[in-house]
Amino acid sequence: MENIIKKYRELGFKLTPQRLGILQYLDGNTSHPTAEDIFYSIRKTYPTISFATVYNTVQALRDRGEIVEITIDPAKKHFDPNTYPHHHIMCDTCRKVEDVFADYSAALKLPAEVSSRFTVTGNHVDFYGICARCRDKGGSEKI
Ligand SMILES: [Zn+2]
Numbered sequence: 001m002e003n004i005i006k007k008y009r010e011l012g013f014k015l016t017p018q019r020l021g022i023l024q025y026l027d028g029n030t031s032h033p034t035a036e037d038i039f040y041s042i043r044k045t046y047p048t049i050s051f052a053t054v055y056n057t058v059q060a061l062r063d064r065g066e067i068v069e070i071t072i073d074p075a076k077k078h079f080d081p082n083t084y085p086h087h088h089i090m091c092d093t094c095r096k097v098e099d100v101f102a103d104y105s106a107a108l109k110l111p112a113e114v115s116s117r118f119t120v121t122g123n124h125v126d127f128y129g130i131c132a133r134c135r136d137k138g139g140s141e142k143i
């Protein structure tokens with residue numbers, strides 16, 4: 001925790017207890033929470049926290065490159081504290097997002113017409129499917 005505090009002070013990030021709670025929640029979190037998920041979880045510890053505080057903190061962290069906004073879900077923005085390049089898979093039924101650590105760069109060949117005009121600096125691959133839990137339930141039921 002000391003490390004997190006030090007790191008964010010260095011970034012010029014004003015730390016309030018509520019913000020610290022958000023940082024703690026995000027530290028090592030692999031559930032790809034939405035701002036709403038973070039809000040509902042943090043509210044258990046800080047009942048007076050507003051959604052705006054959560055939202056603004058998450059945006060500030062994203063702007064500083066401390067967390068990544070992932071776009072796999074057209075309905076909601078999910079956030080990922082793991083900034084190491086990786087891919088994602090989302091369950092079509094429960095909309096849970098999991099990590100995919102694999103390098104597809106060799107398979108992702110751009111047509112020469114595009115690669116002649118762009119120097120590629122990154123890529124991401126989104127997968128969609130039905131998770132084991134939803135598949136066992138029949139795959140169509142919302143949980
Ligand atoms: Zn599922």
Ligand SMILES: [Zn+2]
Pocket residue numbers: 032080082086087088098099100
């Ligand atoms: Zn991820």
